[in-house]
Amino acid sequence: MSNLLEVRDVHTYIGQFHILQGVTVTVPQGTITALLGRNGAGKTTTLKTILGLTPPRQGQVILDGREIQGLRSFDIAALGIGFVPEHRAIFRDLSVAENLAIAERKKGDLARKEDLIYGLFPDLKRLIKLGGDHLSGGQQQMLAIARALVADNKLLLIDEPSEGLAPVLIEQMIAAIHQLSAETTVLLVEQNFVVASQLAQHYVIIEEGRSVKSGNMADLVNDRATIHRYLGAA
Amino acid sequence: MASATGFLPAVRDALNRNRTRIIVLAVLVMLLLMATRGMSAQDWVITLLRGLSVAAVTFLVASGFSLIFGLMDVLNLAHGMLFMLGAYVGWTVYTRPDTAVDVVTPLAWLIAGFMLMPLWGRLLGRVSLPHRVARLWPWLGLLVAVVILALSLSRYPIAMWDPTIYNQSPVVYSLMLDQGQLKMPEPATASAMALALGLGGALIGSALAAASLAGLRHREASGPTTGRLQWGALVVPLVLLVIGLGVYAINEPLTAALFNLDTTWRFLLAVIVATLTGAGLGGLMESTLIRPLYARPIYQLMLTLGLGVIGREVVVALWGRTQITMSAPTLFAGSGKGCPATSVSDWLAKQCSTISFMDARVRTYNEILVILVGVLVLIVIGLLIQRSRLGMIIRAGVQDREMVEALGINVRRVFTLVFAVGVGLAALGGVIAGPAMGLSDDMGESLLLLALIALAIGGLTSFPGAAVGSVLVGVLQQFIIKYGQIGIQLPFLPQPFKPTPPLVPASTVLLMVIILLVMPQGLFGRKE
Numbered sequence: 001m002s003n004l005l006e007v008r009d010v011h012t013y014i015g016q017f018h019i020l021q022g023v024t025v026t027v028p029q030g031t032i033t034a035l036l037g038r039n040g041a042g043k044t045t046t047l048k049t050i051l052g053l054t055p056p057r058q059g060q061v062i063l064d065g066r067e068i069q070g071l072r073s074f075d076i077a078a079l080g081i082g083f084v085p086e087h088r089a090i091f092r093d094l095s096v097a098e099n100l101a102i103a104e105r106k107k108g109d110l111a112r113k114e115d116l117i118y119g120l121f122p123d124l125k126r127l128i129k130l131g132g133d134h135l136s137g138g139q140q141q142m143l144a145i146a147r148a149l150v151a152d153n154k155l156l157l158i159d160e161p162s163e164g165l166a167p168v169l170i171e172q173m174i175a176a177i178h179q180l181s182a183e184t185t186v187l188l189v190e191q192n193f194v195v196a197s198q199l200a201q202h203y204v205i206i207e208e209g210r211s212v213k214s215g216n217m218a219d220l221v222n223d224r225a226t227i228h229r230y231l232g233a234a
Numbered sequence: 235m236a237s238a239t240g241f242l243p244a245v246r247d248a249l250n251r252n253r254t255r256i257i258v259l260a261v262l263v264m265l266l267l268m269a270t271r272g273m274s275a276q277d278w279v280i281t282l283l284r285g286l287s288v289a290a291v292t293f294l295v296a297s298g299f300s301l302i303f304g305l306m307d308v309l310n311l312a313h314g315m316l317f318m319l320g321a322y323v324g325w326t327v328y329t330r331p332d333t334a335v336d337v338v339t340p341l342a343w344l345i346a347g348f349m350l351m352p353l354w355g356r357l358l359g360r361v362s363l364p365h366r367v368a369r370l371w372p373w374l375g376l377l378v379a380v381v382i383l384a385l386s387l388s389r390y391p392i393a394m395w396d397p398t399i400y401n402q403s404p405v406v407y408s409l410m411l412d413q414g415q416l417k418m419p420e421p422a423t424a425s426a427m428a429l430a431l432g433l434g435g436a437l438i439g440s441a442l443a444a445a446s447l448a449g450l451r452h453r454e455a456s457g458p459t460t461g462r463l464q465w466g467a468l469v470v471p472l473v474l475l476v477i478g479l480g481v482y483a484i485n486e487p488l489t490a491a492l493f494n495l496d497t498t499w500r501f502l503l504a505v506i507v508a509t510l511t512g513a514g515l516g517g518l519m520e521s522t523l524i525r526p527l528y529a530r531p532i533y534q535l536m537l538t539l540g541l542g543v544i545g546r547e548v549v550v551a552l553w554g555r556t557q558i559t560m561s562a563p564t565l566f567a568g569s570g571k572g573c574p575a576t577s578v579s580d581w582l583a584k585q586c587s588t589i590s591f592m593d594a595r596v597r598t599y600n601e602i603l604v605i606l607v608g609v610l611v612l613i614v615i616g617l618l619i620q621r622s623r624l625g626m627i628i629r630a631g632v633q634d635r636e637m638v639e640a641l642g643i644n645v646r647r648v649f650t651l652v653f654a655v656g657v658g659l660a661a662l663g664g665v666i667a668g669p670a671m672g673l674s675d676d677m678g679e680s681l682l683l684l685a686l687i688a689l690a691i692g693g694l695t696s697f698p699g700a701a702v703g704s705v706l707v708g709v710l711q712q713f714i715i716k717y718g719q720i721g722i723q724l725p726f727l728p729q730p731f732k733p734t735p736p737l738v739p740a741s742t743v744l745l746m747v748i749i750l751l752v753m754p755q756g757l758f759g760r761k762e
Contacts, residue, residue, distance in 0.1 A: 053636055077642035089637050091630040102626050103641050151642065 082148030274403030290608025294663030298656030314682025320661025347440025387433020397554025512661020693759025
């Protein structure tokens with residue numbers, strides 16, 4: 001099994017703060033990998049470092065065998081990485097249709113992906129003309145994920161998909177992410193361990209800016225001690 | 235929350251959400267209507283039109299400023315200076331086309347040299363220099379380049395006015411044009427040697443400067459470089475060189491043709507040249523000076539403030555400190571038999587400077603053309619923002635720049651483009667304002683202030699806000715000026731109250747204060 005993404009011992013600074021102090025993550029092709037850890041551990045920064053939004057000062061990020069650290073972030077994204085930021089950051093001033101259209105990298109991207117997107121999120125079709133500021137939390141999250149699916153992406157970075165959603169919606173979200181992982185590889189950040197354990201096959205735990213443990217999710221689920229030590233909750 | 239469906243609930247929803255805005259606007263409209271009782275109908279119409287004319291110019295400055303601020307968070311304090319520069323460049327093309335033609339050749343060669351920068355960057359990527367040499371040579375190169383440019387360009391022959399000699403000052407050329415006595419001035423002459431030195435120096439100097447800048451940038455950049463060298467990097471400079479030579483070859487017939495052109499067409503040319511110059515300057519400013527400072531807002535502020543001051547001094551040095559007038563083009567200047575015109579077709583036939591409308595004499599340039607340009611820009615830029623992909627990216631970028639970049643969109647290129655458009659609009663405002671308001675070295679600052687007040691009223695980053703704010707500020711200002719002449723009967727005052735001139739700017743600031751107290755984000759601002 002080959003690795004689509006390898007993050008090797010990256011160090012990232014934000015201003016003077018040494019946020020990531022050695023994070024190593026490997027994401028095998030065609031799987032879902034979850035970044036776990038407490039608040040402020042550096043999970044979101046890891047995603048942003050991969051994308052070049054907060055470029056690393058040390059270490060390597062390798063996508064499909066090619067070093068991408070140091071590239072400009074829009075060039076990195078154009079290599080085939082889709083990003084679903086936390087807090088459901090869709091564009092409020094744009095309609096649903098525009099939120100999808102802006103993600104096109106080639107003409108006709110959206111038309112080609114329509115079936116996939118509306119298959120996953122049938123609601124979006126009904127809402128297509130609405131302004132982004134008229135959507136509910138769950139609809140916004142669907143749109144944010146759909147937006148990352150418009151272009152041909154090999155890898156999706158999803159930040160906190162279940163955050164602030166009602167249990168019913170979380171169920172839908174889990175189903176949708178499972179379904180789309182048939183097409184793309186996923187690296188996701190998830191606070192909610194129950195959700196993460198249902199989604200991911202692999203995990204990496206980040207603690208105070210360092211990756212401290214990684215392995216198969218199936219093993220972690222039974223490892224009460226580790227869960228308690230790094231994630232707090234059981 | 236389920237969205238409201240059906241027409242009536244949607245309307246009720248919209249009314250509820252915009253309650254304060256609607257009340258404020260309704261109060262303002264009522265005040266405007268009440269003003270009809272204090273003055274005659276024709277005075278009211280004229281004052282309103284004058285207000286809209288000021289509003290149109292203000293809007294051209296304000297909309298560009300707000301586009302730039304909204305997308306890039308750059309408060310471009312040089313915007314007023316660029317507005318003024320637009321007016322002066324426009325004046326030059328309009329009144330002294332010979333100077334404009336003379337400038338084209340060295341300018342084209344200069345730009346050609348600078349456009350070699352990507353090429354140098356590529357080449358520098360191939361050679362590795364010792365650390366100390368790599369640090370030092372760009373600065374040395376830059377110094378030498380500046381000396382070469384200064385020496386060569388100062389020798390290049392350009393026919394020009396001279397603000398220190400009255401007979402050859404811009405004021406006199408404006409007067410001559412106004413009286414139809416403007417003839418082609420003596421062309422500047424120089425030896426073939428000076429010419430060759432001037433052009434060669436422009437090219438070599440700018441190429442050296444470009445190489446040095448590429449060296450500076452190369453030193454800072456880290457990580458692998460990407461992208462292929464495109465042929466455009468070589469073709470465009472070559473084309474510019476050829477254009478420069480071509481214009482030089484036809485310099486005299488071109489100048490003569492421009493002097494013989496009807497002033498309406500020359501004015502149109504002046505508008506185009508000034509707008510493009512502004513856009514070019516804006517793009518250049520963003521890509522060279524502003525871009526390294528995005529992370530440092532205070533430095534940015536100091537930079538644009540400083541550029542404003544420098545630009546103003548350059549204008550004073552080139553065109554002089556005296557106020558210059560710019561005569562309206564012939565289409566708007568006629569005053570003989572049959573004027574004022576009675577209808578639009580009558581005006582177009584007789585080319586009158588005024589047209590009667592509701593017994594009032596409306597000036598065709600100030601109160602019709604200027605307003606039309608404002609409305610046109612409102613529509614064009616509005617459509618651009620609402621309908622085009624670029625507009626979509628701008629609207630998205632105003633909210634979340636990082637996310638737009640994460641979609642694989644080169645936001646930097648969009649920044650440069652928006653900066654160019656914003657400054658181009660300011661320059662367009664300047665040249666349009668020229669014949670209506672005259673040219674002076676403080677026109678930029680006073681208009682920037684008015685535009686800032688308009689934006690504070692309308693909401694700093696809102697495009698419709700810029701329009702509404704400009705209209706409010708312009709109309710209010712003109713009504714206060716009118717009342718200064720005829721007086722206004724206020725309750726509890728025995729005599730009509732006549733606002734003194736200092737109250738004119740004070741009134742707009744007062745309106746801003748009141749609106750900001752009721753709506754801290756401005757009329758159309760968005761809560762963060």
